[in-house]
Amino acid sequence: MTTRTTRTLAAALSLTAALAISGCSSDSDAADKPKMAVSGAFMPEPVNDKMAGAFMVIKNNSKTADKLTAVTSELSDDMQIHETKDQKMQQVPSMDVPANGELKLVRGGNHIMFMGLKGKPSVGDKVTIELRFEKADPVKVVLDVKERTYQAQHADSH
Numbered sequence: 001m002t003t004r005t006t007r008t009l010a011a012a013l014s015l016t017a018a019l020a021i022s023g024c025s026s027d028s029d030a031a032d033k034p035k036m037a038v039s040g041a042f043m044p045e046p047v048n049d050k051m052a053g054a055f056m057v058i059k060n061n062s063k064t065a066d067k068l069t070a071v072t073s074e075l076s077d078d079m080q081i082h083e084t085k086d087q088k089m090q091q092v093p094s095m096d097v098p099a100n101g102e103l104k105l106v107r108g109g110n111h112i113m114f115m116g117l118k119g120k121p122s123v124g125d126k127v128t129i130e131l132r133f134e135k136a137d138p139v140k141v142v143l144d145v146k147e148r149t150y151q152a153q154h155a156d157s158h
Contacts, residue, residue, distance in 0.1 A: 034062040034136040036097065040152050043127055043143040044107075049120045052076075054112040054129060054143055055152060058103040060136075067094040068103060070132040071112050078115035079129070084108065094134070107151065121145045 041056035052075075060066055071079040082089045095110060097103045105111045112129070121127055125145040132138050 032062070032064050034060050034064045034066040034097070034099075034133065036066070036131070036133065036136045036139050037061055038131070038139060038141045041141045041143050042146045042150065042152060043114075043121065044148045044150055045123050045145055046114075046117060046120055047148070049117040050115075052114040052117060052121075053107070054114065054127075055105050055107060056141065056143075058097055058105070058131065058139075060097045060099060060101055060103075062136075063099050064135060065099045066097045066136050067134040068097055068131060069094045069134050071129055072132070073114065073127065073129040075119065075121070075127055075129075076114040076117055080113040080115060081110075082113050083110050097133070123147055 037059045039057050039059065041054070043052055043054050046052035054071075058068065068081060071081065073079055080091045081093070081095055083092045083095065089111075091113075095103055103110070123145055127143040127145060129141050129143060130138050131141060
C-alpha cells in the first residue's frame with residue numbers, strides 16, 4: 001500500500017466511524033424524547049371575551065418525564081398555565097407530565113387559561129392551541145367549544 005492509499009483509507013474509516021457514532025446518538029436521543037398524546041380537549045363556551053379555560057388529558061407515552069412549559073393560540077396573546085391548590089388558582093411557569101403518566105387539566109383543577117380573547121367562540125366552533133414542552137416536540141390541539149355546563153368524562157387509567 002502506498003502512503004496516499006493508507007491516508008485515504010484512514011480518512012474514510014474515520015469519517016465512517018464519526019457518522020456511525022453521530023447516527024447512534026441521534027437515534028438514542030430520539031428514543032428518549034417524550035411523545036405526548038392529547039385526549040378529551042375542550043373549551044366551555046366563554047361568557048365574554050375576557051377569559052376562557054381549556055381542559056384535556058396530556059399523556060406521556062415515554063420513559064422520560066417532561067414539563068408543559070407554554071401554550072400559544074391565535075385566540076389570545078396571553079395564554080397561562082394555572083394550578084389549583086386549596087381552591088385557589090394561580091399561574092405557574094410549568095406543570096409536570098410524568099413518564100408513562102398523564103397530566104389531567106380539568107374543571108376545578110389544573111387548567112389552561114386564555115386571557116383577553118380576540119374573539120368569542122361559540123358552541124360547535126374549534127379553537128387551535130399549541131402545547132410546548134421542555135423536551136417533547138410541540139403538539140397542536142384542536143379544542144371543541146362545548147356548552148358552558150359540559151363536564152368531560154375522564155376515565156382513570158390507574
